Amino acid sequence: MEEKKLIQHALKFLAECDYDCQSASPEMIGKKLSITMDEVTKLLQKLRAAEFMEPDTFALTGDGREYALHILxxxxxxxxxxxxxxxHPESLWHQIADEKEHDLTREDVKQLSEELGHPRFDPHGDPIPTSAGELPEKLGKTLLEYPAGWVGRVVHIEDEPAELYSQISRAGITTDTxxxxADxxxxxMTLHLEGETFRFPNEVADQIxxxxxxxxxxLDESVERLSRLGLGEKAEVVGMSALVRGLERNRLLDLGVVPGTITQAELRNxxxxxxxxxxxxxxxxxxxxxxERIRIRRVRQ
Known part of the structure; x- marks a missing residue:
């Protein structure tokens, strides 16, 4: 990895650790950046020489935090x-952004934020720093910390490692779900949502x-996914998942997939x-x- 990118990835990781109130270590940095311990030692020396890190600690200096939040x-x-x-599928967003982040200047970031309406959170629920470098208070706990029978709303999904995130994505779970x-x-852990039941290893549930x-x-138990509707059955559209975005969302809206529309399954391949x-x-x-991403409520016939 190019030296500049390596430094930026390290700063971003240290800022994330600070937000999560997690202590960083050389081993964690090496694993995160996929580099050897010798390379970690040299990297830390460069970060401290540039005055991005405090001497003998893993704390960022003021300049280091400002630089890290720009990359974040x-x-x-x-x-x-x-x-x-x-x-692009959601499984590729992180990978593409990981490359693009190095090319965006502060002016690029400012303009992009304005074009997007200054969002406070990204699609995974990660907070986006304000222009003043402020981050909202971290809320919630991972699902592993809640008991069976608990009902709540998802506010964040960890998108790394990719093999764990892909299981959550395939289940259609998003922020705001x-x-x-259930058990x-x-x-x-067994989760119930939108008429579906999913059983995950605890390491996956810990990502939510x-x-x-x-x-x-x-929790509105009457809301299901359109995929559950049998031939001849009718339902009222309740809404669409946050996973339906961009051109696909616009196309479905143009076709009439809006809250209140009555639909019926007629033909099946x-x-x-x-x-x-x-x-x-x-x-x-x-x-x-x-x-699977269209929410419905059955209509009595």
């Missing part, structure tokens, strides 16, 4: 940009941070996907991955 902001804004405007911990044991519901909020749904007088073919 560039990364998280670019992930937000990809989520809103590109056709409301779920119930848990020493190795696994959630908070309790606000006063008056409940022999392979199971796509399925034809009657929406505002037209039969629209939707792929299974699309129907």
């Amino acid at each position: 902001k560039a990364h998280r804004l670019y992930e937000t940009y990809l989520a809103r405007t590109s056709g 409301v779920l119930r911990i 848990k044991d020493t190795n696994t 941070t959630a908070v309790k519901l606000k006063a008056g909020e409940t 022999p392979s199971g996907s796509p399925v034809g749904y009657r929406i505002r007088g037209a039969c629209i073919a939707l792929r299974k991955e699309q129907t």
Whole structure:
């Protein structure tokens, strides 16, 4: 890795540790950046020589924190940009932003923030530093810290390592998902959401941070995914998952997939996907991955 990128990745990691109230170590830095311990030692010497780190500690100096927050902001804004405007799957956002963050100047970051409406959080729920370098208080606990039967709202999903994040993504869990911990044991956790049940290893559940519901909020057990609708059954559209973004979201909205629309499953491909749904007088073919991201409530017939 180029020296500049290595320094920036290290600063970003140390800033993340500070926000998470987690103590950093040479071993953690080496694992995070995939470098040897000799390389870690040289890197730390460079960071301290540049006065980005305090002597004999892992604390960032004022200049080091300012530089680190610039990189953090560039990364998280670019992930937000990809989520809103590109056709890239969510599994690639982090990787692409990891490269792009090094090219964005402070003026680029300022302009990108303005274009996006100064978002406070990226698609995974990570806070985006303000222009003054401020970060909101960290809220919630990982699902492992809650008991069976607990109901709450997801506010953050850790997107690394990728193999754990991919399991969460495939389940359609996003920030703002409301779920119930149906069961848990020493190795696994079972989650219920949107009419579906998922069983995860505890290491996956530990990647999800959630908070309790606000006063008056409940888990609406009547809300399901369109993919559960059988042929001939009708339902009212409740909304779409936050995973439906960009051009795909605009297309579905144009087709009439908006809250209150009544739809009926009419035709099914022999392979199971796509399925034809009657929406505002037209039969629209939707792929299974699309129907899993559309929220409905069944209509009595």
